[in-house]
Amino acid sequence: MVETGYEGDEAFRLEVRSWLRDNFPEPLAYCNALIYLNDAGVAAGDDTFQLWRKRVAEKGWGVPTWPKMYGGADLSAAEARIISQEMARIGAFNPMRSNGTMMLGPTLLEYGTEEQKRRHLPGISDHSERWCQGFSEPGAGSDLASLQTKCVDMGDHFLVNGQKIWTSGADHADWCFCLVRTDTSNKHRGISFLLIDMKTPGIEARPIVLISGSTHFCEVFFNDVKVPKENLVGAVNEGWSIAKRLLQFERDSLSEGRGEAPSLLPLAQTHVGVDAEGRISDSDLRVRLITNAMRADAYTRTVQRIAAEAKAGNGVHDGVSALKNLGSGVAQVRAELLVEILGHGGLGWSGDAYAPEALEATRAWLHSKCFSIYGGSYEVQNNITAKRTLGLPG
Ligand SMILES: Cc1cc2nc3c(=O)[nH]c(=O)nc-3n(C[C@H](O)[C@H](O)[C@H](O)COP(=O)(O)OP(=O)(O)OC[C@H]3O[C@@H](n4cnc5c(N)ncnc54)[C@H](O)[C@@H]3O)c2cc1C
Structure with missing residues (x-):
């Protein structure tokens, strides 16, 4: 176990330690957290895990630095690190880790409208809204900006057609944050960032079986999918900068x-x-x-x-x-x-x-x-x- 490498607020550390002692369910100590955090895993339904998730959500400690109004705890980055250090010290883990908390949430905090933040962040912070990441396509992985999923402005809505691949948890997700092509004449400045409700007619998610035996990710097909205008994050054709920022958040959390x-x-x-x-x-x-x-x-x-x-x-x-x-x-x-x-x-x-x-x-x-x-x-x-x-x- 690694002890802390820098100074922290000792009073806060003691408070965290005491809260964890009273609230972390002992049977989860040092478990393989991935079996719970993978949305496709049946283990996520486990009562003990659900209890742990509920307690952390109520405390706002799943996303400690987010404002309270969005389900966080208004804590500093240093305090957030103390929470994760104290969890690691006793073999606990953050039960709210998800595509929403690690990637979309921080991105919406920077680029989302107030309405988008109020609409989505509370659901992300208590895990009632599950998200998948619709970035990769069969012809666009490392060279992500080659993506071709087509999005046309129809006046009162966007119309999306195309295919994504390797979309983790798409078959269980409520929503997808998705990169789409809105201009074919400009590779990077022709991409937009959309929030798509996975229940919209025209979306099909087909699970792919991995070498480990799990079905962690899917192929996702969009056929004439109507997306409301208010689900655009940032401006049309400005999605690449937002995507790069989101990828930084993803790699940081990984x-x-x-x-x-x-x-x-x-x-x-x-x-x-x-x-x-x-x-x-x-x-x-x-x-x-x-x-x-x-x-x-x-x-x-x-x-x-x-x-x-x-x-x-x-x-x-x-x-x-x-x-x-x-x-x-x-x-x-x-x-x-x-x-x-x-x-x-x-x-x-x-x-x-x-x-x-x-x-x-x-x-x-x-x-x-x-x-x-x-x-x-x-x-x-x-x-x-x-x-x-x-x-x-x-
Ligand atoms: C378990 C898992 C979950 C995933 N979940 C998601 C998800 O939820 N949403 C999503 O959008 N994507 C997801 N991905 C996709 C992932 O982001 C891509 O697989 C990754 O970006 C690589 O793209 P690719 O598979 O198309 O490989 P390619 O881009 O085709 O790369 C093939 C090989 O070529 C190498 N290569 C490519 N370009 C260069 C270069 N310029 N210089 C040197 N070497 C290069 C790569 O390193 C790699 O070894 C997931 C992947 C995995 C394995």
Whole structure:
């Protein structure tokens, strides 16, 4: 567990600690939070998890820096970090993490009209409104600005036709924040940012099965979908700047908590065994475990330091692409080490012959492959770091 790397408000820290002691349901400690936070997962219906979500929503601590009127707690960035540090300290997690809280919410706070904020932010903050991200298309992934989903101004509404792909949680989402093409003559300045109600006639979401066995994302088809004019965020053809800002929020939130997973050492001691001096008996595995733990710790401290340095702004900093890659790498190596520690158990993908934790570890390892793809691929993040942080030519 990583202790705090910078000063905080100690009185507030004690208040958070006490609240968590009274309100965090112990059975959720150190669980694989992803099984709850994935909207497609049945585990999200679990009563204990729902109770935890309700308590955090009432407190406004799912989105602590948002104004109270939108479901937040009006706290500073430093106080928000104390909450997440104190949660990590006891193996708790933020149950409100979603596309809405991590991506759309902060974007609407900057670019939305007052009416859009009042309409959507409270539902995002208590999770009664679930969102999916309609950005990628079959011909537009890394080169996102090539997107072709067509949007025509029909006078009293917009008409949308086209296809999105890899849309996480689209089959469960109430709404989609979507990039559409409003001008074919200008690649970047021909894109607009729309909020689309997924119940609108003409929308079809078809789930895609992943290598891990889950159906995390979908293909989404739009056939003559009518979108009210008031659902446009920003101006027509100005959606690319908004999308870039949203992607920064996405990458920033993806780097959160990556280095704070529980230590694998006790598990390795049990499954692999220890030598006469009490060390993990496989020296090669031991070195790799320690290396990963040290990288995770260094990574977490770097995230904290950069966040503290950026606290004068809104918390999103230039190093977000580099951190996304570092955090993904640490988490991917950890997932692989866990499977290795489990030995034969780590080979199971389904069936009664394997313990549920072993099956979950295998699937988590397979799932970890996507950490370096979603939110922008590894290579593309390196390009961004080279250009924006290191000032190298494009
Ligand atoms: C689990 C998961 C969930 C996702 N959820 C969503 C979602 O909810 N909404 C959404 O819109 N999208 C989502 N995505 C899509 C994701 O954003 C894209 O997969 C990603 O941006 C890469 O695009 P692509 O798949 O089209 O690959 P491509 O862009 O075709 O890239 C293929 C390969 O080429 C490399 N490459 C491409 N361009 C360059 C370059 N200029 N320099 C060097 N290498 C390059 C890439 O790094 C990659 O290795 C999700 C993806 C995954 C895996």
